[in-house]
Amino acid sequence: MATKISPAATSRELRKAVRRPGRLEQAFNARSRLDLSSWVISVAHYTHPSLALTKALLYSALASVVTTKLPVLAAHLPALPAPQIWTRMAILDLEKVVTFLPDAGMDFTALQHTLEAEFERPMEFREDLALWRMWVFTDGTVVFGYDHSIGDGQSGPAFHAQLLAALSLLPTDPPEVSSIVDLGAITAELTPAIESVADMSVPLSQVVGGLLQEHVPWMDRKARCAWTGNPNLPHIELTCRVRVAYASPADAAKLLAVARAHKTTVTCVLHTLSILIVSRMIHEADSGAGVKYETIPSAIPISLRSQVGTPTTAMCNHVSTYTSHRGIFPKDVAAAPVSPASFPWAEATKLGAELKRARPEAAQRIGAIKYLFGKYDKHYLDKLGKKRSYGFELSNLGAFPKGEKKDGTEEGGGWAIRELWFVQSDATLGAVVKLNLVGSPEGGLGISITWGKGAIGDEFAETWVKRFKEGMQALIAE
Structure with a gap:
């Protein structure tokens, strides 16, 4: 006991x-x-x-x-x-x-x-x-x-x-x-809770904005015109589809090189590629009748570990999230074959700048939880059957944590980790499509894509997965 x-x-x-x-x-x-x-x-x-x-x-x-x-x-x-x-x-x-x-x-x-x-x-x-x-x-x-x-x-x-x-x-x-x-x-010892090591204060304007978004969502024009797949199911759903891939160290290095060449990051490149693919599929589904959607709400978790000095080898909940509405690409841009020449690098660079500005204040988003006043059950259960919050989420955990060293060399003992993956479900209330990335010790990139049952049709998701893999290969082909 x-x-x-x-x-x-x-x-x-x-x-x-x-x-x-x-x-x-x-x-x-x-x-x-x-x-x-x-x-x-x-x-x-x-x-x-x-x-x-x-x-x-x-x-x-x-x-x-x-x-x-x-x-x-x-x-x-x-x-x-x-x-x-x-x-x-x-x-x-x-x-x-x-x-x-x-x-x-x-x-x-x-x-x-x-x-x-x-x-x-x-x-x-x-x-x-x-x-x-x-x-x-x-x-x-x-x-x-x-x-x-x-x-x-x-x-x-x-x-x-x-x-x-x-x-x-x-x-x-x-x-x-x-x-x-x-x-x-x-x-x-346990790693300290995030609120004991970070400033969780929330500006009044952010509190008011959050309350308005929560209780009068119809006032948010972006939300009304946002693509978020199917509404949340009216009941708890556990079924989640998982697709796994792995980029070799050589391919991961090429992807990093092409991102740096355009003054951006792997996170921003793959996020932009993902929105580009969703945009194309939205246009295709619309059959030329005039797209009624304008944006795709997106979520990108932001680690707070570097801000508060938490070791990379600790288990804790030191993370926040950056959310934004990404504009749906015009039909001609979305339909163009993916290549380094045609890729919308400006969007990737813009996202990188936004993430950089958001990091110092990322902890405030978690601090807003206290304004639920303990009514967590009601907050989440009220979302069942309603419009989904996000169309896409990208989580990039970054490089594998470096192990402890002894006598100037990394511990190994013959044991090694080759491939590494990160996978999350969040099938009930999560984004339509979730792209999960993590770097392996040998320099490869573990990739998983998940979507909850009912969030979108499996045919749509499988096509997205196929096009994402093709798009990533096209970006590193040269």
């Missing part, structure tokens, strides 16, 4: 965080449980010249990570409607959270099916279960899924960086270990 973390085993800051969780953790928890958005998932392919990722190796490494590096993996919240007070589990049974599966395969089909199946499965909140799960394929592909209440997107690569370091310190033939981890042995 879960117990409150012992004061003797923690710092004053940790005790405060556990006993009096911040509003943001409560809000994240309310969101993840209400719309049952399933796991935030980070996938890594582990390799070793001569070893397989056995249960003995994995369990030993996991026990080390939980007790010495990432104590949030031992965190627990009671089932609703009990008060949401963070507690530490007394023990963690790895057999209950780790599942071993056959080979993932090189065409990503088995991986995609596994991700879709797990996204569709309702999350369980029990006192004997942690807020994370793991699925391990025999080829060393590790799927790490965690509740959004204990980590943002960058927390996935952070976990894999810690697991990789732990594996490198183990003997090549460790003895069989128990699946039971004694959580009383935890020595690490």
Whole structure:
């Protein structure tokens, strides 16, 4: 049974965080449980010249990570409607959270099916279960899924960086270990909540604007003319489609080079490419009758870690979001074959400038949560059956966190991570199409595309995926 973390085993800051969780953790928890958005998932392919990722190796490494590096993996919240007070589990049974599966395969089909199946499965909140799960394929592909209440997107690569370091310190033939981890042995501290390390104050004008948008949305002309696919379904929906791709280090380097050559970033290039493709498909669906849409509402998460000094290897929720309306490209621009010559670089550069200006004030967006005054249930449930908020979302987690170094060299022990992916569902209330990016340790780019059932037709989404891959290849062809 879960117990409150012992004061003797923690710092004053940790005790405060556990006993009096911040509003943001409560809000994240309310969101993840209400719309049952399933796991935030980070996938890594582990390799070793001569070893397989056995249960003995994995369990030993996991026990080390939980007790010495990432104590949030031992965190627990009671089932609703009990008060949401963070507690530490007394023990963690790895057999209950780790599942071993056959080979993932090189065409990503088995991986995609596994991700879709797990996204569709309702999350369980029990006192004997942690807020994370793991699925391990025999080829060393590790799927790490965690509740959004204990980590943002960058927390996935952070976990894999810690697991990789732990594996490198183990003997090549460790003895069989128990699946039971004694959580009383935890020595690490929780990462501080974002509101304790960042200025969360919100200007009055932003509060008023948010209230008007929430309660009288018909006053927002941009929202009325915005393409957001189908309305939110009137009920909670778990089914999510997943498509996975991987850009080799050579192709990722070409993409970075072409972005820098035009004084922009990979995030802005792929975001602009995505809006370009959606614009083309909107024009095609309209059949020349006159497009009634003017913009595509977009969301781009912004990490706050660099602003508050949070390590890249920490698990926490230190993230905000930049939202904007992107203009639908004219028909002639959208219909042109994608190439470095025809690409709308001005839009990519403009987006980059907007993101740069938005970063210093990004924390204010999270601070606005307090003006819900605890009515998180009503806030999100009221969105069911109504116009979707966003047509597109791009999440780029950036480069893989650098591991700890010893004697001037990076820890490795023969273990390495080749491919890496970030996958999120948010099938009920999320954007129509979500593009998720993350850099791998070897310099490649993991790409996943997701869309919730009912957000848009599968034929539309599959065509978008195909055109996105073709467009990205066209940009790096030269």
